[in-house]
Amino acid sequence: MDILTYTEAHHRFRERLREFCETEIMPHVDQWENDHIVPREIWQKMGRGGFLCPTLPAAYGGLGGDFIHCLIVTEELSRTMQTGLAAGLHSDVVVPYIEAFGSDEQKRTYLPGCVSGDCITAVAMTEPGAGSDVAGMATTAVEDGGAVVLNGSKTFISNGVICDLVVLAAKDPAVENKHQAVSLYVVEAGTPGFEKGTQLEKMGWHSQDTAELFFTNCRIPKRNRLGEKGAGFFMLMGKLQQERLVCCMGGVVAAERILEYTMAHCRRTTVGGKPLSKSQAVQFALVEMATEAKLGRTFMEKLIAEHMAGENIIVETSMAKYWSTDLANRMANRALDIVGEEGARESCLLTRALRDARVMSIFAGTNEIMKGIAAKFMGL
Numbered sequence: 001m002d003i004l005t006y007t008e009a010h011h012r013f014r015e016r017l018r019e020f021c022e023t024e025i026m027p028h029v030d031q032w033e034n035d036h037i038v039p040r041e042i043w044q045k046m047g048r049g050g051f052l053c054p055t056l057p058a059a060y061g062g063l064g065g066d067f068i069h070c071l072i073v074t075e076e077l078s079r080t081m082q083t084g085l086a087a088g089l090h091s092d093v094v095v096p097y098i099e100a101f102g103s104d105e106q107k108r109t110y111l112p113g114c115v116s117g118d119c120i121t122a123v124a125m126t127e128p129g130a131g132s133d134v135a136g137m138a139t140t141a142v143e144d145g146g147a148v149v150l151n152g153s154k155t156f157i158s159n160g161v162i163c164d165l166v167v168l169a170a171k172d173p174a175v176e177n178k179h180q181a182v183s184l185y186v187v188e189a190g191t192p193g194f195e196k197g198t199q200l201e202k203m204g205w206h207s208q209d210t211a212e213l214f215f216t217n218c219r220i221p222k223r224n225r226l227g228e229k230g231a232g233f234f235m236l237m238g239k240l241q242q243e244r245l246v247c248c249m250g251g252v253v254a255a256e257r258i259l260e261y262t263m264a265h266c267r268r269t270t271v272g273g274k275p276l277s278k279s280q281a282v283q284f285a286l287v288e289m290a291t292e293a294k295l296g297r298t299f300m301e302k303l304i305a306e307h308m309a310g311e312n313i314i315v316e317t318s319m320a321k322y323w324s325t326d327l328a329n330r331m332a333n334r335a336l337d338i339v340g341e342e343g344a345r346e347s348c349l350l351t352r353a354l355r356d357a358r359v360m361s362i363f364a365g366t367n368e369i370m371k372g373i374a375a376k377f378m379g380l
Contacts, residue, residue: 003301017076020049029082032207038084047117053091061115067308078253081349083356084207086158092246094121097167101227122163124154124213141170150215160211161199164189169232182232185224193218204355244317247364251324252296255331258353259293262335296327315377322367325360332357
């Protein structure tokens with residue numbers, strides 16, 4: 001029995017996106033890995049195809065789709081074996097803050113560009129001294145007449161180089177309650193006092209432009225605040241369920257792609273005149289990997305269905321985030337054991353998969369943080 005129901009519109013959307021990936025993305029992946037960035041025109045082509053922010057209503061240029069459209073984008077982009085085109089971050093993590101908490105003016109100003117790919121977004125929470133501890137951030141936002149003055153720095157910001165708009169979390173230093181001190185603001189690239197730092201060199205996700213962001217007496221209008229003052233922490237917490245589900249989707253589909261690649265390698269590689277896939281030891285390993293991938297797929301789809309039904313599954317998505325990204329790591333390591341010396345070559349896609357999978361257990365709240373959240377809700 002299928003957990004998720006796919007419509008004909010979903011199937012057509014997938015077919016169009018798969019064709020787009022084959023013609024516009026896959027031929028250029030190696031170049032983007034070397035350049036450490038995805039060209040802006042690819043974002044714009046994604047937008048013209050209707051592949052960015054598919055859940056936004058037609059009034060802003062979106063398809064008015066559902067979260068299954070988001071899953072399809074994650075699945076099809078994973079087939080390209082690149083992580084630089086962070087459409088899931090843009091469409092499913094950052095833009096929902098503007099859609100949910102933005103004023104009518106903010107929505108009219110920014111959402112059409114987010115759909116078209118002309119306005120690429122980033123979210124700035126992580127700081128040098130505060131990663132998963134959002135309430136412990138040091139970046140400040142001080143009101144001065146009709147303006148807000150921002151000071152501080154953010155680090156490990158995905159889309160940090162190419163972004164046109166940042167959803168920034170900052171605190172009012174005059175408010176003692178750290179959970180009521182945080183507000184969210186939208187800051188446009190090019191605003192005086194907002195500077196993008198040097199692009200960070202990372203172990204994996206080489207084609208993703210990750211950077212530090214600096215705010216030095218950066219003045220923005222008060223109207224750039226999202227929602228009520230002091231509500232930022234609770235806005236962030238309210239959106240973490242979807243963010244962690246997006247991470248779970250990334251982990252599961254990465255594991256599935258690793259399995260597909262490994263099985264294909266074993267079928268075409270011969271040892272002693274026989275395909276490697278005929279070795280009993282290899283067969284057992286692949287069956288175990290396939291079992292874990294199916295478990296992950298079932299868990300993920302169940303959570304997607306519950307999320308679409310509006311259920312509170314923050315504990316389950318925390319579990320899913322850590323388990324699925326750990327799964328991608330286990331699969332990559334085991335796949336490299338199976339392919340042997342081939343995996344030592346930089347040209348082997350499993351080498352890239354291993355590097356990229358390792359990063360997944362760190363971002364969006366480390367997997368240790370995810371376990372701590374689950375333990376707390378379990379009464380431990």
